[in-house]
Amino acid sequence: MDQVIQTIIIGLSNGLIFALVALGYTLVYGIIELINFAHGDLFMLGSFIAFVLISLVFHINADTGLPMMIGVILVVIAITMLATATINASIERVAYRPLRNAPKLAPLISAIGMSFVLQNIALLIFGPANKSVDAILPPVNVLSSFGISTITISSEQVFVAIVTIPLLVGLTWFVSKTRQGKAMRATAQDPDTAGLMGVDVNRTIAITFLIGGALAGAAGVVQILYNNTTVWNLGFRFGLNSFTSAVLGGIGNLQGAVLGAMILGLINAFSDRYIAANWTNAIVFGVLIAILVFKPTGLLGQQLADRA
Amino acid sequence: MTTQTKPVERGFGGWVGFLVDSLVAIPGAYAHAFRRRPVRTVVLTVLVIFGLIYPVLNKEFFQPYNRLSNAFPLPFPEDAVVTFMMIFAIMAIGLNIVAGFAGLLDLGYVAFYAFGAYTAAFLASPHFGSVSIVLFSETIPGFPGIHLPFWMLVPIAMAVAAAFGALLGAPTLRLRGDYLAIVTLGFGEIVPVIFKNLASVTFDLGPIHLVNANLTGGNLGINPIDPPIFFGIRFGSSSGIAAVYLGMILLAGAIIIARNLERSRMGRAWMAIREDEIAAEMMGVNPVRTKLLAFALGASFAGVAGVFQASYQGLTTSDFFTFATSILVLIMIILGGIGNIWGVIVGAITLVFVDKTFLPYLGQRMAAINSDLPNPSQFNFLIFGVLLVIMMRFRPEGFIPSRQRAAELRHAPPGQAIGSAATMGDAAVAAENLADTIAASQEEEVLAEAAAVEEETAAADGTSETPPRGPEGQP
Numbered sequence: 087m088d089q090v091i092q093t094i095i096i097g098l099s100n101g102l103i104f105a106l107v108a109l110g111y112t113l114v115y116g117i118i119e120l121i122n123f124a125h126g127d128l129f130m131l132g133s134f135i136a137f138v139l140i141s142l143v144f145h146i147n148a149d150t151g152l153p154m155m156i157g158v159i160l161v162v163i164a165i166t167m168l169a170t171a172t173i174n175a176s177i178e179r180v181a182y183r184p185l186r187n188a189p190k191l192a193p194l195i196s197a198i199g200m201s202f203v204l205q206n207i208a209l210l211i212f213g214p215a216n217k218s219v220d221a222i223l224p225p226v227n228v229l230s231s232f233g234i235s236t237i238t239i240s241s242e243q244v245f246v247a248i249v250t251i252p253l254l255v256g257l258t259w260f261v262s263k264t265r266q267g268k269a270m271r272a273t274a275q276d277p278d279t280a281g282l283m284g285v286d287v288n289r290t291i292a293i294t295f296l297i298g299g300a301l302a303g304a305a306g307v308v309q310i311l312y313n314n315t316t317v318w319n320l321g322f323r324f325g326l327n328s329f330t331s332a333v334l335g336g337i338g339n340l341q342g343a344v345l346g347a348m349i350l351g352l353i354n355a356f357s358d359r360y361i362a363a364n365w366t367n368a369i370v371f372g373v374l375i376a377i378l379v380f381k382p383t384g385l386l387g388q389q390l391a392d393r394a
Numbered sequence: 395m396t397t398q399t400k401p402v403e404r405g406f407g408g409w410v411g412f413l414v415d416s417l418v419a420i421p422g423a424y425a426h427a428f429r430r431r432p433v434r435t436v437v438l439t440v441l442v443i444f445g446l447i448y449p450v451l452n453k454e455f456f457q458p459y460n461r462l463s464n465a466f467p468l469p470f471p472e473d474a475v476v477t478f479m480m481i482f483a484i485m486a487i488g489l490n491i492v493a494g495f496a497g498l499l500d501l502g503y504v505a506f507y508a509f510g511a512y513t514a515a516f517l518a519s520p521h522f523g524s525v526s527i528v529l530f531s532e533t534i535p536g537f538p539g540i541h542l543p544f545w546m547l548v549p550i551a552m553a554v555a556a557a558f559g560a561l562l563g564a565p566t567l568r569l570r571g572d573y574l575a576i577v578t579l580g581f582g583e584i585v586p587v588i589f590k591n592l593a594s595v596t597f598d599l600g601p602i603h604l605v606n607a608n609l610t611g612g613n614l615g616i617n618p619i620d621p622p623i624f625f626g627i628r629f630g631s632s633s634g635i636a637a638v639y640l641g642m643i644l645l646a647g648a649i650i651i652a653r654n655l656e657r658s659r660m661g662r663a664w665m666a667i668r669e670d671e672i673a674a675e676m677m678g679v680n681p682v683r684t685k686l687l688a689f690a691l692g693a694s695f696a697g698v699a700g701v702f703q704a705s706y707q708g709l710t711t712s713d714f715f716t717f718a719t720s721i722l723v724l725i726m727i728i729l730g731g732i733g734n735i736w737g738v739i740v741g742a743i744t745l746v747f748v749d750k751t752f753l754p755y756l757g758q759r760m761a762a763i764n765s766d767l768p769n770p771s772q773f774n775f776l777i778f779g780v781l782l783v784i785m786m787r788f789r790p791e792g793f794i795p796s797r798q799r800a801a802e803l804r805h806a807p808p809g810q811a812i813g814s815a816a817t818m819g820d821a822a823v824a825a826e827n828l829a830d831t832i833a834a835s836q837e838e839e840v841l842a843e844a845a846a847v848e849e850e851t852a853a854a855d856g857t858s859e860t861p862p863r864g865p866e867g868q869p
Binding site: 119120121180181184185188189190191192193194195196198199200201202203205206207209210322326329333362364365367368371372374375378379382 | 499501565566568569571572573575576577579580581583584587588590591717718721724728768772773775776778779780781782783786787790802
């Protein structure tokens, strides 16, 4: 039983990171119906940017004092989010916007090209080997202060939740309550009509990419502090897990993406624990195919179902 | 009394005259062919000339006698590279059927390559050493394992790949566009994982008992695999030129089959489905059958390529069959000209040359200048990725385009592009668009059918007005 609970905790922590990336997929798909293949690789770049900042620029390690560390981590998150948001918006400008009126598959192929470009940039700069940072968060079991020792919630897992949940809440607020969020929803429904109503469609799409990129950057920081390691081809599998989450929840649906990510995190954790880690990818892809074939609208539904 | 013409009796002089006449006629016939079909003629000519002079150009044969080539070593493809040009050209032709003719973007095409390769690995190797089945093979009887000859493996692999192609196609029929691409990608990722993981299978069902059976060789893959043997001659990687010619023969077969498919009733149905599925269905094209056949037949080409790869190299492992390989084949057909067989062959040959000969050569030259420079062959996919983005932006129809496909790629069909107000139900516009793009083709039959549908839909609308022309003409 403890083991099951432990697996659930691991699954939910992974799921939170998937959720940040999945939101990027679902926002972009919701607004321009593009599977942004390069999004997973943007997340990978985010983790490398965080790696550079943590271990080469700020030189923080486990001995750094707590207030200093919190400050530095916040700065790292801010810089990385800014960087990946800029990269994502630039990619949109260079590779996708010129193809706005081309057949649907042209931007998809362009996105695959960008994915390879990002991967190889990381390979060129950082080389093929894994890059690791020190485990800088204190190695304590948060539950031990409640007298539980058989189940572990590590400080890394708490950190994941502390960073991720406010971002998820903030995004939901932004999309549902602000003027810009309304413009995004309008553009997602019908770009032409939104344009006629005075929404600057190009600007709205660019902002969507900025937000998606920022979330991927935050996910990159969280991932490198949680797993302490990153590698140039991390984005492909991670991206497909996240995309599967978005599809599972109903692509274009923000709450759906988070729900899907939690389920995917659990599927990953249980498959790693109880089946075999080398089957996990096949299982995730099997889930993806099954949803797309049998319920392309996902669990919470989407308005674009008939176009899928 | 027979009307049969009497055979012309020629003396020696007559024969010389006939020969000269024939030789004189060749340039004229060639010029005619060149005017009619320039791309096909040039590609075929280059392929035939290359095939004829290849043994002379061959590096091992040529180099010792050539001081010039030693002084200025040029990037010359080795036998293995030329063989891989043939393998990838066959795959490009097959993917062109799925993605080019039928318009179904397949991002997991490498799975069928894997099925072909593992067919050869299972049926022509000592891997299953507990049985000894030798059929028509020039292996000594009593040798462990299953050993089937190459000519038998090819149709078996085609059938296996086609069956899995249909298996993949069946559930994806309802999907279109990007969702289909993702499902095929997932399939392409699952298949190598299965081949990798079935290294220790314990299975107990009725008469079949397996305990820790190594079905697929796991990470190490399966080797040795029998090389292709015809009349006692081996066509494996150690036989150099012979394998190149076997590859050329297989490629020639692939070209002939694909050309005939393209011009068949099924080929026209594929293109109609690609242009507008609803309009095609209204004209009586069965989309289920058409798409399944596109998947199955397209996959069978990869099956042949896989058998040849495994038999040629004598080994196969699941590491060969990555997403990057699927994308490499996709880049080949996009670069060459999606929808055009000759274009995709040129794309395949060019890309294999760049990947396996030119970039390593460039790396050597750069290393000679400064050993700190990065090795370009390590970053081949950076170059290919940039290439994909640039091609999509500036020349989506490829360098040797199919005219029909170029017309489509330049003008998105209604309902697909963002910013187009048309809906799927706008059948009149759809049929008009179909007629526009098909007008570029020379198939009178399709033209007539399209025109008929156009009239029908116009009549059904109850209006004699001309429907708005093309996607630009929409409100």
